[in-house]
Ligand SMILES: Nc1ncnc2c1ncn2[C@@H]1O[C@H](COP(=O)(O)OP(=O)(O)OP(=O)(O)O)[C@@H](O)[C@H]1O
């Protein structure tokens with residue numbers, strides 16, 4: 001009996017935190033999404049009473065003029081950042097930094113880790129400086145004398161490029177660290193054996209290292225897809241959805257705008273919640289698809305000690 | 309502590325790792341669990357230890373059913389094939405760990421750890437970490453850790469298989485001597501039949517989770533119950549030939565294309581009593597096959613392979629499409645390809661039913677469970 | 678195929694250097710800006726130490742907490758969060774990797790799915806939850822040092838951050854537990870240890886690299902956290918809770934933002950963790966503990 005309870009004792013801190021900060025909030029968001037709670041009727045509207053619930057918010061979302069624009073933006077943002085940076089470049093950096101001189105590898109990884117540990121406000125300020133118009137902007141001040149570019153504010157001319165770069169540089173370090181450590185964890189015997197067999201570096205990567213990276217690749221892909229879907233801070237600080245109307249607005253940012261900024265005079269908590277709920281559903285569906293496709297179930301081993 | 313196992317089963321998904329096992333181990337007895345890889349030996353041991361929960365059946369220590377006791381409550385000591393020492397602890401901490409958990413008084417603990425370590429000959433190594441010990445020394449630490457809490461039952465899971473041949477021989481003797489002097493009921497898992505034969509008072513042979521036979525080493529060797537046991541016990545393994553069983557006026561005969569032998573009357577009668585079918589599997593150990601002068605031979609065969617084993621040579625002969633192996637005193641006087649006469653020791657032939665693979669020489673229900 | 682090995686090293690460095698140069702330029706500019714009155718590209722239009730004056734005097738009046746006090750706060754909060762993340766992740770990771778209970782696989786999938794819950798979604802309701810915790814006596818407000826675990830307390834902010842860090846921590850720790858030999862754990866149980874003692878006395882000491890790696894990662898994340906502290910602290914006191922919020926003091930909608938000072942404060946916040954990272958990269962590189970099929 002005690003034995004049967006033991007697992008739940010171990011799980012209890014997580015269960016408490018998850019209940020407090022995921023489940024209760026999620027249920028609340030779910031309920032809120034059926035109401036028109038906002039700053040003006042807060043404290044007056046009985047949002048918990050089913051009498052005040054309706055599907056209006058959802059109808060509003062799906063009939064929104066910019067619905068397809070926002071959805072398209074989100075897909076583009078997630079897919080491009082994920083494939084090019086969070087997985088692609090991360091893998092490239094990991095493979096290169098583990099194959100060059102160890103100290104050089106360390107130095108490059110430090111450099112690539114900087115974006116992740118720089119205060120986000122400062123980090124975005126830095127990107128704005130990079131993109132700035134001539135003569136202040138760094139890129140323009142370098143390219144200008146070479147006769148390249150118009151010298152305009154690059155965030156206005158190419159907002160997506162900078163959004164993806166800024167996010168990608170943060171995202172890449174996550175995969176970089178996991179991939180590098182997975183490569184470092186490959187038993188040296190394997191690498192020796194492959195060298196003895198006369199394999200080129202490329203062949204070693206292809207036949208020894210990449211197969212060993214299967215599991216971290218799956219994990220990073222899944223985890224980062226979800227991270228990207230729900231991330232909005234950088235975009236908010238960089239373009240805030242602009243420069244054109246909804247030009248770089250993604251789903252999570254919309255939810256934030258509706259719920260927490262006074263875009264239209266007040267914060268529409270109910271409407272924002274509805275945007276969030278749809279995003280949660282998209283996220284869960286993505287997660288479940290990943291879990292299925294990557295056969296996570298099979299990767300989970302049965303414990304070899306019974307609970308008595 | 310007496311152990312009684314009844315109808316014990318363990319399923320892993322659809323795999324029946326242990327199938328309806330029944331076994332009784334007397335107080336202070338040393339029993340070996342023998343069988344090929346994957347036959348369920350470790351699973352059985354871990355059920356005794358309380359690591360695996362039986363799918364069905366019961367285990368008793370003494371008279372008490374202990375199915376639901378945790379490992380802690382069972383008072384057992386176990387030695388693993390991998391030794392399973394705690395790498396972050398010194399030898400002293402490893403050995404004293406069970407005592408620490410029992411909250412044994414510090415002074416008492418020091419004394420018992422030192423005594424056990426001395427007994428195992430590792431008294432000097434107490435402040436080393438496992439990584440700084442040789443395989444043999446690690447093995448001794450593992451045994452000391454299992455012994456120090458004076459368990460009622462000792463479990464060994466192939467404890468010697470990672471040691472070199474010489475060390476293995478030595479540890480075999482030491483463990484045996486230790487067990488005898490302490491008188492602890494012990495279950496010893498191995499797939500090395502020599503180990504089982506030399507150490508155990510009784511051997512339980514398992515295959516595919518099923519108990520094949522349970523008896524003393526001599527019993528298993530002289531009167532194997534099944535084809536599997538006959539083939540598994542004894543090295544080099546027993547020869548098997550398919551033959552006809554015939555009762556004639558003057559006695560009982562076994563025949564095939566190449567040979568015909570008469571077997572002792574009491575063996576024939578016993579077989580008849582056990583409903584021997586017309587076709588039987590005849591078994592004869594290589595040491596019961598001898599090379600003789602032509603007039604004394606039962607049949608002729610061609611030398612196919614000669615393997616010198618030191619004191620004896622193992623010679624493989626071929627006749628018709630069959631093979632038979634003989635242990636002959638070294639050096640063997642013969643050439644590959646040469647035809648020679650062979651003789652079987654009829655007093656020691658074994659007969660099995662080819663359908664059920666069970667011996668037809670069993671008398672009543674003696675010898676096996 | 679034959680040419681490749683020769684070309685590769687050059688290509689490799691090129692593939693690294695080109696994108697890296699962008700970051701490098703950015704950080705170079707940040708450094709220059711923090712010591713300048715104004716910049717044009719990477720060119721300083723006048724050097725000054727004015728931006729760094731927050732180090733020796735409070736730019737917001739004498740009553741305002743000094744930067745060193747805030748740095749200490751940040752350190753404290755990051756440490757608290759790191760400890761909780763590592764302990765809780767280890768406990769849960771252990772149960773998920775090593776113990777049988779109904780719903781184990783679903784729970785494991787669930788922890789990953791939790792990561793699909795956008796923090797933005799949950800901010801408002803979490804605000805309500807924290808307000809509710811605040812009302813609980815003692816836990817809400819009365820805890821020394823942390824203030825408590827409710828709204829506008831160091832403890833409360835740390836707890837929320839822990840929750841968002843858990844999915845990652847649990848999966849990482851589970852990978853380490855997967856690689857520990859079963860026999861060692863069985864042996865400890867037979868020696869008479871409870872599952873809790875096995876976890877704490879036998880398993881944890883053997884996954885120190887994992888603990889170190891996750892600690893480094895969590896610490897870096899916590900040090901830098903922005904959105905959650907911003908949302909769950911309030912007022913002038915709130916803005917002095919951690920460094921990333923202290924920055925907010927310089928950014929205002931009414932007065933001209935002193936961007937050069939922001940750069941200086943940002944660098945001030947960044948430099949200690951870069952040094953920390955330099956010394957702990959080796960540890961962080963152990964973060965992949967496996968978690969493939971297998972284990973003895
Ligand atoms: N935890 C487990 N989960 C699933 N199947 C298992 C587990 N443990 C053992 N088995 C299966 O049960 C059968 C018996 O395994 P067991 O370890 O008892 O064999 P064994 O006789 O000890 O073999 P060996 O001599 O190789 O150690 C095998 O088919 C094995 O694959």
Ligand SMILES: [Mg+2]
Pocket residue numbers: 349350351465
């Ligand atoms: Mg085994």
